[in-house]
Amino acid sequence: MIRVIAFDLDDTLWYVGPVIKRAESILADWLEKEVPGYSYEPSTLMPIRETLLSEDPSLGHRLTAFRQQLIKASLVSYLDEQSAASHAEGAMEIFLAARNEVEFFEGALDTLRDIARSFQLGAITNGNADIYRLGLNDCFSFAFSAEQVGAPKPAPDLFHAALAHTGCEPAQMVYVGDDPIKDVDAANEVGLHTIWMKSNDKLIKGESNPDETIDDIRALPDAIRKLVDR
Ligand SMILES: [Mg+2]
Missing domain, CATH: 3.40.50.1000 (HAD superfamily/HAD-like)
Structure with a gap:
């Protein structure tokens, strides 16, 4: 039964394709407005992605944690550690909200x-x-x-x-x-x-x-x- x-x-x-594309674009706009001089570029994120994954392969299925760490790591050359962490947290909230607008x-x-x-x-x-x-x-x-x-x-x-x-x-x-x-x-x-x-x-x-x-x-x-x- x-x-x-x-x-x-x-x-x-x-x-899901269009949802992620839109969420990525909203995320990029938000970060670029919040952090002057920063540009959210897939090409610059790729090497950081590889490094994070090799340090912690479990990030491969922990998509929220992965994205947040990726954003934080990409921000550290623009912001101090603590500010990078809080911006990554804020950015992730923006992304998740958009990612669930389907x-x-x-x-x-x-x-x-x-x-x-x-x-x-x-x-x-x-x-x-x-x-x-x-x-x-x-x-x-x-x-x-x-x-x-x-x-x-x-x-x-x-x-x-x-x-x-x-x-x-x-x-x-x-x-x-x-x-x-x-x-x-x-x-x-x-x-x-x-x-x-x-x-x-x-x-x-x-x-x-x-x-x-x-x-x-x-x-x-x-x-x-x-x-x-x-
Ligand atoms: Mg499916």
């Missing part, structure tokens, strides 16, 4: 609210989208991020955290995601039901098949019904 529907967020409920796929919110009447919903994400900032906390009752749990998908840790939290057996949970490997293969491996949201034409191939495939989030209730009826 299926009880819980868990979701990947980015590219499953909205396109344009949901058409019908996504209505679909989620509809499903939430019959199932418990939650988020399982590698990124730093936040159900509270997104206003999804009215229909989502849990959220686990790679940053919290310590290992990104396709590792099983996030799924195990959601199973423990909901007290579900794997067969009682459906996972909906867009990535054939990090979402579909990873959730299949743990024993969850999977629905592949084919939101783009990425050519990545997974090793396993989803139980159902949709290319419009509004088709989700029907896909879930098919799983329930099996």
Whole structure:
């Protein structure tokens, strides 16, 4: 008996590319206004990024911590240590606010609210989208991020955290995601039901098949019904 529907967020409920691009641009404007002479350039950040990652590889999945440290490190030639740290903190707040201003796929919110009447919903994400900032906390009752749990998908840790939290057996949970490997293969491996949201034409191939495939989030209730009826 299926009880819980868990979701990947980015590219499953909205396109993440434009969201990050806009958030980066808002972040750059803010920093350049706050710190005279500073320019937020991806090309100058790249070497700092490499250094930070080699010092602490876990930053690879701790996206919020990573970005904040990156900003701070890029500011130290313009500001004293303490001021760089506080500006990095302020900048991160600006970025996160913008990063959670997303344009949901058409019908996504209505679909989620509809499903939430019959199932418990939650988020399982590698990124730093936040159900509270997104206003999804009215229909989502849990959220686990790679940053919290310590290992990104396709590792099983996030799924195990959601199973423990909901007290579900794997067969009682459906996972909906867009990535054939990090979402579909990873959730299949743990024993969850999977629905592949084919939101783009990425050519990545997974090793396993989803139980159902949709290319419009509004088709989700029907896909879930098919799983329930099996
Ligand atoms: Mg995704």
